[in-house]
Amino acid sequence: MSDxxxxxxxxxxxxxxxxxxxxxHFETPAQQFDASKLGMWLFLAQEVLFFxxxxxxxxxxxxxxxxxxxxxxxxxxxxxxxxxTVVLILSSFTMAMGVWCAQKSYQRGLIFCLVLTLLGAFxxxxxxxxxxxxxxxxxxxxxxxxxxxxxxxxxxxxxxxEAAHQEAAGGHAAQPGAAHETAKEEHAPPxxxxxxxxxxxxxxxxxTPPPAAQTAPAGGxxxxxxxxxxPEPAVSTIKPAAIGPTGLNLAALAPPTPGEHGGHDDVDPYxxxxxxxxxxxxxxxxxxxxxxxxxxxxxxxxxxxWLLSGAIKGRYHSGYYTPIDLGGLYWHLVDLxxxxxxxxxxxxx
Amino acid sequence: xxxxxxxxxxVLPHDREQGHSHGGDNYLTDGRGLLSWLGTLDHKRIGIMxxxxxxxxxxxxxxxxxxxxxxxxxxxxxSAFPGAIQNFPITHDMYNIFFTLHGAIMVFxxxxxxxxxxxxxxxxxxxxxxxxxxxxxxxxxxxxMWATGVLTALGSILAGGVDTGWTFYTPYSxxxxxxxxxxxxxxFLLGFxxxxxxxNFIVTIHKLRPPEMGWFKMPLMLWxxxxxxxxxxxxxxxxxxxxxxxxxxKAIGIGIFTPAMGGDPVLFQHFFWFYSHxxxxxxxxxxxGVMSExxxxxxxxxxxxxxxxxxxxxxxxxxxxxxxxxxMFVSGQSxxxxxxxxxxxFTVAVPSAIKVFNWLATIYGGSISFKxxxxxxxxxxxxxxxxxxxxxxxSTMGTDVHLHDTYxxxxxxxxxxxxxxxxxxxxxxxxxxxxxxxxxxxxxxAVGALMSVIGFNITFLPQFVMGARGxxxxxYNYLPEFYPxxxxxxxxxxxAGIGFLITVFCLMSSIFRGRKAPANPWGAxxxxxxxxxxxxTGNFDVTPVVDDPYDFDVLRYDEATDSxxxxxxxxxxxxxxx
Numbered sequence: 051m052s053d054x055x056x057x058x059x060x061x062x063x064x065x066x067x068x069x070x071x072x073x074x075h076f077e078t079p080a081q082q083f084d085a086s087k088l089g090m091w092l093f094l095a096q097e098v099l100f101f102x103x104x105x106x107x108x109x110x111x112x113x114x115x116x117x118x119x120x121x122x123x124x125x126x127x128x129x130x131x132x133x134x135t136v137v138l139i140l141s142s143f144t145m146a147m148g149v150w151c152a153q154k155s156y157q158r159g160l161i162f163c164l165v166l167t168l169l170g171a172f173x174x175x176x177x178x179x180x181x182x183x184x185x186x187x188x189x190x191x192x193x194x195x196x197x198x199x200x201x202x203x204x205x206x207x208x209x210x211x212e213a214a215h216q217e218a219a220g221g222h223a224a225q226p227g228a229a230h231e232t233a234k235e236e237h238a239p240p241x242x243x244x245x246x247x248x249x250x251x252x253x254x255x256x257x258t259p260p261p262a263a264q265t266a267p268a269g270g271x272x273x274x275x276x277x278x279x280x281p282e283p284a285v286s287t288i289k290p291a292a293i294g295p296t297g298l299n300l301a302a303l304a305p306p307t308p309g310e311h312g313g314h315d316d317v318d319p320y321x322x323x324x325x326x327x328x329x330x331x332x333x334x335x336x337x338x339x340x341x342x343x344x345x346x347x348x349x350x351x352x353x354x355x356w357l358l359s360g361a362i363k364g365r366y367h368s369g370y371y372t373p374i375d376l377g378g379l380y381w382h383l384v385d386l387x388x389x390x391x392x393x394x395x396x397x398x399x
Numbered sequence: 400x401x402x403x404x405x406x407x408x409x410v411l412p413h414d415r416e417q418g419h420s421h422g423g424d425n426y427l428t429d430g431r432g433l434l435s436w437l438g439t440l441d442h443k444r445i446g447i448m449x450x451x452x453x454x455x456x457x458x459x460x461x462x463x464x465x466x467x468x469x470x471x472x473x474x475x476x477x478s479a480f481p482g483a484i485q486n487f488p489i490t491h492d493m494y495n496i497f498f499t500l501h502g503a504i505m506v507f508x509x510x511x512x513x514x515x516x517x518x519x520x521x522x523x524x525x526x527x528x529x530x531x532x533x534x535x536x537x538x539x540x541x542x543x544m545w546a547t548g549v550l551t552a553l554g555s556i557l558a559g560g561v562d563t564g565w566t567f568y569t570p571y572s573x574x575x576x577x578x579x580x581x582x583x584x585x586x587f588l589l590g591f592x593x594x595x596x597x598x599n600f601i602v603t604i605h606k607l608r609p610p611e612m613g614w615f616k617m618p619l620m621l622w623x624x625x626x627x628x629x630x631x632x633x634x635x636x637x638x639x640x641x642x643x644x645x646x647x648x649k650a651i652g653i654g655i656f657t658p659a660m661g662g663d664p665v666l667f668q669h670f671f672w673f674y675s676h677x678x679x680x681x682x683x684x685x686x687x688g689v690m691s692e693x694x695x696x697x698x699x700x701x702x703x704x705x706x707x708x709x710x711x712x713x714x715x716x717x718x719x720x721x722x723x724x725x726x727m728f729v730s731g732q733s734x735x736x737x738x739x740x741x742x743x744x745f746t747v748a749v750p751s752a753i754k755v756f757n758w759l760a761t762i763y764g765g766s767i768s769f770k771x772x773x774x775x776x777x778x779x780x781x782x783x784x785x786x787x788x789x790x791x792x793x794s795t796m797g798t799d800v801h802l803h804d805t806y807x808x809x810x811x812x813x814x815x816x817x818x819x820x821x822x823x824x825x826x827x828x829x830x831x832x833x834x835x836x837x838x839x840x841x842x843x844x845a846v847g848a849l850m851s852v853i854g855f856n857i858t859f860l861p862q863f864v865m866g867a868r869g870x871x872x873x874x875y876n877y878l879p880e881f882y883p884x885x886x887x888x889x890x891x892x893x894x895a896g897i898g899f900l901i902t903v904f905c906l907m908s909s910i911f912r913g914r915k916a917p918a919n920p921w922g923a924x925x926x927x928x929x930x931x932x933x934x935x936t937g938n939f940d941v942t943p944v945v946d947d948p949y950d951f952d953v954l955r956y957d958e959a960t961d962s963x964x965x966x967x968x969x970x971x972x973x974x975x976x977x
Contacts, residue, residue, distance in 0.1 A: 075530040075607070085533045085606035092598045096636045103640035103670055107655065115661060193652040193660065328661025334653045338644065 122332030131396035141170025142385040152371035196330035440535035446521030463501035468892035495562035502565030514685035525927035533602040548588030555581040569656040569664040597631030611945040618948040623688020626716035638674030672723035680719040686822035697773035698765025704757035711750035744794035771844035775825025786814030807866025836933040837913030843905040850898025857891025917962030
């Protein structure tokens with residue numbers, strides 16, 4: 051142990067100098083395992099910082115365009131998001147069980163757990179595909195092509211619930227407060243008859259240009275009353291986040307265009323989105339973040355297949371389970387990132 | 400040699416081969432042919448592969464610099480200048496491409512990997528007395544990423560280059576119709592190469608350090624490489640994601656940096672500098688580590704203030720995360736934010752000054768020998784002093800508004816960045832006998848060093864004056880009153896260019912005609928000089944005894960070989976007080 055430069059010594063010391071898993075420049079398997087684990091943690095730190103740029107962009111743009119993010123949230127399907135969250139958490143659990151099996155040399159348990167984890171990963175990607183397909187078929191894409199629309203003939207999966215959601219919202223348009231309750235009840239428990247103050251403030255930008263209720267945080271009743279007042283187009287509906295740390299955002303300072311939806315009380319986010327300047331930025335960030343996460347899931351699938359093939363060959367046992375352990379760490383990070391992404395995009399109102 | 404290898408227990412084919420080889424072999428002769436290099440897992444060979452590429456691109460980047468300076472001798476279409484020089488063939492657009500490529504190549508391909516990946520790869524395990532870095536295959540993969548990134552960038556140069564400046568600022572970079580995407584993709588790969596190298600170094604220092612070598616018995620070079628590695632791992636990913644976003648923005652118009660679509664171009668600047676300011680320290684910190692080695696060895700004095708130098712590396716690394724906003728004083732950020740960034744920037748001067756004063760105290764009263772590495776090291780104190788002090792002008796918000804984007808800034812960061820280049824060459828000369836087993840020509844080396852240092856000063860000192868008088872950077876044309884400064888500056892660039900060519904020639908010719916190097920030509924006490932020059936594949940035939948890396952009393956000069964021999968401290972002799 052005293053001289054790490056002469057590895058010939060360790061063969062005699064430990065009696066397993068033929069360990070095929072011990073690289074020549076390490077003294078003991080324990081040293082190698084510690085080094086690998088430290089390396090993985092550093093890699094994960096790097097991954098966190100890689101994502102941190104996007105998280106930072108999310109926070110800044112959400113701060114710059116709070117309305118856009120609140121409305122944009124309606125374009126996502128909370129059910130599929132929640133389903134995927136459960137799938138990933140379960141797969142993280144099976145991965146952890148896999149590591150435990152490897153440590154205990156339970157070969158079949160390890161293979162079983164890895165297969166389950168892999169199924170979870172594939173399941174996540176299938177749901178992701180369904181969600182993305184819905185976005186693309188309904189114009190909920192980034193950039194100049196952003197043109198969200200209903201497509202009743204296309205009633206597949208995610209869209210069905212969404213359409214129902216929109217109809218529910220539209221049906222009660224005459225009573226903004228009540229309509230809002232209906233619209234939100236999928237995301238939050240109904241709060242009896244009392245309108246939710248914040249939710250009502252939400253309604254203001256969606257349905258009417260005047261931001262009276264928004265500028266002065268008021269109770270639900272006040273907000274509902276304000277909603278029936280005539281429009282006051284001179285006031286910005288967009289909170290000017292002009293001099294944030296990112297500098298001057300001229301777009302936020304520009305007066306809103308009361309135009310298309312000024313005349314009616316439709317809360318349909320599809321309509322609201324069209325009038326909302328820069329609406330696409332929400333979708334852009336959504337695709338950036340979930341897309342990057344999806345790439346990491348795909349990398350995880352490749353990794354899991356490699357681990358599975360090693361497990362089938364019986365490479366991992368209580369004396370050597372480093373790849374399983376490190377792969378597990380990576381998979382937990384992928385899971386963790388999603389656990390942040392889900393509330394950020396699907397839940398925060 | 401056979402005792403060096405474990406009888407088995409490793410998976411590297413060339414190591415097995417080496418097990419059968421004989422005493423005279425070294426890592427250079429262990430396996431021949433191109434494939435034995437391209438598939439090597441030996442940190443020393445990987446270091447040499449980096450070195451080859453970096454020196455090659457240093458010449459390319461330097462050539463662009465000389466082209467830029469030469470172009471500026473001929474400001475176009477200005478009747479105040481003599482007629483003969485008004486028809487210079489380089490156009491404005493070509494000029495933009497030249498300075499962009501000079502910056503991008505020098506920063507991303509040459510300086511950032513220069514000391515850590517090339518010299519660091521070679522010396523880090525040797526200084527630890529270890530046999531390799533912790534993850535040799537990852538090390539090779541890092542090199543391939545670097546090479547792929549370089550080839551991608553090179554492809555863009557051949558296809559016509561890029562004209563955004565090395566910073567790729569939006570919105571211009573999203574609108575420029577030059578080859579932004581390949582260059583940015585190349586930089587992305589270079590970034591990941593840097594991250595993985597840093598990761599490898601951190602783990603190596605933590606886990607492969609011999610038990611007798613505590614943190615405060617490490618050579619200061621290792622402290623510097625460690626601090627650098629932390630920056631590489633924690634800062635580079637932010638650049639990586641920024642470049643990803645830029646590529647996505649440019650390729651499919653995601654609008655994240657486009658104001659018309661709700662994006663914010665200033666966000667790009669924040670992200671970019673969140674990496675690129677720490678990147679300045681990724682470039683300078685390893686140079687500061689090399690400095691500590693050179694000054695101590697060539698003045699035969701124990702390093703002064705070891706722990707202060709060590710902790711100042713860490714302090715610089717930590718502070719560097721909090722100063723990116725000083726690149727953006729005129730970007731419209733709030734005054735409060737500017738003040739905070741300004742104040743933190745000033746504090747960076749403290750650990751930097753601690754280093755410089757400790758170096759001066761180290762060489763004070765020492766027995767200084769003006770070998771080529773020492774010429775570079777002493778020049779660096781001058782250059783880094785000017786570069787550091789002019790940094791204070793720029794971190795003052797009021798002054799910065801005047802000096803922002805002028806030649807003053809150009810001169811400032813060249814005094815810092817090129818300082819790294821000089822230390823890189825100093826370190827290269829210092830470890831050259833160890834790397835190649837050959838001694839370079841001391842006279843030629845000194846001429847090259849002095850010419851490049853003097854040429855560099857002639858180039859950039861006038862630029863401080865020019866910048867303070869309002870000459871903006873990156874301009875192809877200028878007012879006639881700036882002509883004398885540009886003339887002097889361009890002459891200096893040519894002198895420096897010739898100096899660097901002499902240096903490269905000196906090093907290359909030594910490979911073929913140099914005297915065989917002894918194990919310890921300089922009398923250094925660090926472990927890499929206890930093995931043969933060049934070292935065997937397994938690094939050490941005999942396990943070195945770990946002791947104070949700056950205690951020169953354990954060495955004895957051998958006149959016959961003009962080298963030093965390790966004799967160790969006589970039993971019972973008191974350890975040197977320092």
